[in-house]
Amino acid sequence: MGFGPDMIGYEMSEDCLYINVIRPAGVDENAQLPVAVWIHGGGLTMGGSADRRYNLSFIVENSVELGTPIIAVSFNYRMAAFGFLSGPEVEASGATNLGFRDQRHALWWIKENIAAFGGDPDKVTLWGESAGAVSINAQLFAFNGRDDGLFRAAVVQSGFGGALHRYPGGLNNTSVASVNYKKLVQATSCASTYGTPASLQCLRDLPLSELMAVLNNRALNVAIWVPAMDGDFIADYPSRQSRDGRFPKVPVLVGQNTDEGASFGANRSATAGPINTDEEMAESVTRVLFGPNHPNLDSLVRELLYLYPDIQAVGIPSLDKYPVIKPGSPEAAFLGLQYRRSTAIYGDWMETYQLRRGLIAWSKHGVPAWNYRFDVTNVGVPGYQSAAHFQEIPYVFCNLDGVGYARNPFEGAPGSYKTLAKVMSNTWVRFFVSMDPTAGSGGWRQDSRPVQWPRYDPGEGGGVGRNIVWDADKVSYVEWDSFRAEGVNWMIENSLNALGT
Template sequence: MYILLGLALLTGTSIASPAVNQGARHTRSSTPTVTVKNGTYTGLHNDFYNQDYFLGLPFAQPPVDELRFRAPVPLNTTWSSPKAAISYPSLCVGYGTDDTFNTGIDPPGSAHSLSEDCLYLSVIKPSCVTLNSSVPVAVWIHGGGLFEGGSNDQRYNLSYIVQNSVEIGQPMIGISIQYRLSGWGFLGGKEALEGGAANNGYRDQRLALHWIQENIAAFGGDPSKVTIWGESAGGLSVGAQLLAFNGRDDGLFRAAIAESGGPTVNFFSSTLPGGYNSTGYQTMYDELLANTTCASTKNTTSLDCLRHLPFESLNSFFNSSIAGPYYPMIDGDFLATWPSDQLAAGNFVRVPLLIGTNSDEGSAFGVYNISTDEEFIAAVNATTYPSSISTFANTIISYLYPNIPAIGQPSLTTFPELLNDTSALTSVLGLQFRRSFSFFSDLIVNAPRRASNQAWSHFAVPSYSYRFDVTVEGVPSYIGATHFQEVAFVFDNINGTGYATSPFPNATEPEKRAAFVNLASQISKSIVGFITTLDPNQNGLDNVTTWPVYNSTAGGGEGMNMVFTADGDGFGSFAENDTWRAEGIAFVGEFAKAVWGT
């Protein structure tokens, strides 16, 4: 671990704003303490928000040496003297910009501390919450493609949303957890499957939830009122916990929130055709062996060999261009079978769900520089499995996703320019970029989101859906309301802490900034309402549209989304029928398993 160098980012005037009430100052002389099953921790007190922090609490034994590539093992130690919990933990070893560049906690330009010993969680609680308060609990699972990220990323600063919960009289506790990433947590192949190395990143999350059940009451939380919550790969992880062990309800959570994620989200399509059951997993395992001194070992003995390799040897390979990507796989245990089959059969934990996507997710996941029909079909073919279905799929997709800019994404309202051969952006985007963005957006997140809402509705479980429709500051209009951009609004991070460019307008555009700030307040407090009461409409706001429960059996047979927009004063969000690109999304959903691998 390392000392919390950026505490000023949590407590000082750098996050205070006269535009909104983000808390009054409090003073307290005592150090917060908490006694959990294993012993006592001392934490930090934030005067500005009147919050207590307990940072870097272990929920498992370090997954090193003999425990490397194994399911996480619960703590088995106790202590009598208090331990300090005032430092964020090292991030789990990952391979992306979230792990190599400053996101608000380290000195500018420095890399985060990375370690195999990384299974820790951090707790942010209002100081007014005491032992017997029994308040709801939100458990944040970070995103990052299952290959990067961690709980100390200040874009996920829980102080703001926890403060919102206090402001509307519905206090909650916020927790962020870490889990093993990349090959460390999602090693695939026959040997990994037989040797207990599959889906261990998900199993890490599961053990953290068990720790919370055993210990959260000591912080003033109610273990029966836990909501799991994540974005992107964190939302995918939320979906995995809903499906785990064929949908077995272990009483670990009472609700779930998935932003741009969910049970059948397909982040694998462009890199791993066949999805959860790809033959590529074995190829990747074999490549790992071939590039280490374990090449001559066989079967599960090869996994034992990998456990004893120096960290540097494995890290060098996992960080190479030939490694991965490492994703979850059907193991017949944690992931019992195809996610789409589980949804159809109702084999998921039947708790209320809040789920949504952004209007232009395809600009993050689509294939760029597509200018011809042939290039578009080739891009589609690269994601299909088995290839025998491709001819049929190509015919349908050419019809359902035509090259008509007016119906693609981003919309002509967001980005009015129609590209031609001489346009400056054509060499980057291609003439058919809107077509590509639309298809891949539907394939990867939109169809899975709709399938989840429809499954919840079919089995009479409440769910809510949203579409985030804001192009934030620093993002070009041709990118639009792309992946991840709702996160700053959900966390009410109005000063853009942790961002290279703040998503919010600055003071030189007061009306636009006010609209963005108002929208952030609405979204964040609606999330609080869902976490604390299971109803996002319990948000302490009187001037906003009611967020309807998704009911695919009412009216014309479709549910409704809440559309979040910063138009006008920022309180102009509205409900819409969930019918956009209905035929294309229905096709993608119908072939979720056979073609797309989910």
């Protein structure tokens, strides 16, 4: 197994479908150890199992120290246009959602072969973050929720419960996929075949060098390649399948980071730049969430902005993490006066509402679920980002040396940060082993004090359950999952007609 670069700009190949198996030394092939299967993120556009930040050796070592050894597995899958090209021509050929289908084949391989490495094919837990989390959703809802017995539990970080809805209108929007397909075909020597069944075969026959040169063009290497509802792998909307219980009834450990929206709001992927006025905020949510042609556009925008007011004290990050952004300040020029408003909206749109919707569905159908909120600002992360997307990764992997990072996230941090990493990583191991993050913890403690983590039960809190809050500056604690409840509930209620999930 090797680790190396995996980002846009590095030479890659479609010959990428490899599986890594990491196991404790000396494991007998009859050991029947639990198996954790890591699915990497990267927006379904970039990333790979060779990323050094995903070195699974540390968590496997932790499992041995706990006396409950596991085997860890990771794999690659096709991404961008290779994995998620869509449009009528692609759908007619049955070649949709190939990246997700690659993952499914990898899971079948694990089912059929992991026993030879000492793993138990009946004790497989899926584990992923960001687009890896979205990939787990895809596997949970695949083929209308068909249970093929490929996994018995799932750990889903920053992306549980729904679809990757990068287009306005989400899965409702099929026109953008057709436009992107047209752009790709017409940018290659296949241009004359556009509009005919021959166009897809022409793309397949292109030299890889020509196709890669086109895909590396700025207009086509951005995150425009997303899953398609094809009536097969993705048979229905996640909101409907969740509501109806059309998914394998497996326990889940799920959660998100406090300031997820700092990765998706102003000056990030969701918007073109700083947002300073109500008019600019309305234009942004129109373009990103709904599209200009939605029949109820005016009322949707008005309702959403009412529920997410321009009050910095209720946006993200909190005022104790980053000061008030004042008119005329350098922060206003860079971030925009409505930065906190945009990050709250886009963070809840990308993460929170689908997470909460999924938790409610799991509870409704009697399936155990545990939810967390990660609230740590790592070394080197600016205050306006704080506990943003991806920040929990070195903790759950117990990557205390910062392998693969430009700067070690633990460098210069108090010892409590490494303590939290050990606690979180060990908790993930417990879930892989027993499907319960608190099982066998023996008075599970952080800084010598007990930490509790109740199952998520919306019946306890009038519609919401309880989370554990992972915090390195104080002992982790339990809270009600009620932040921005009105806005999140509105998104849940409008999952289908407005957001397309």
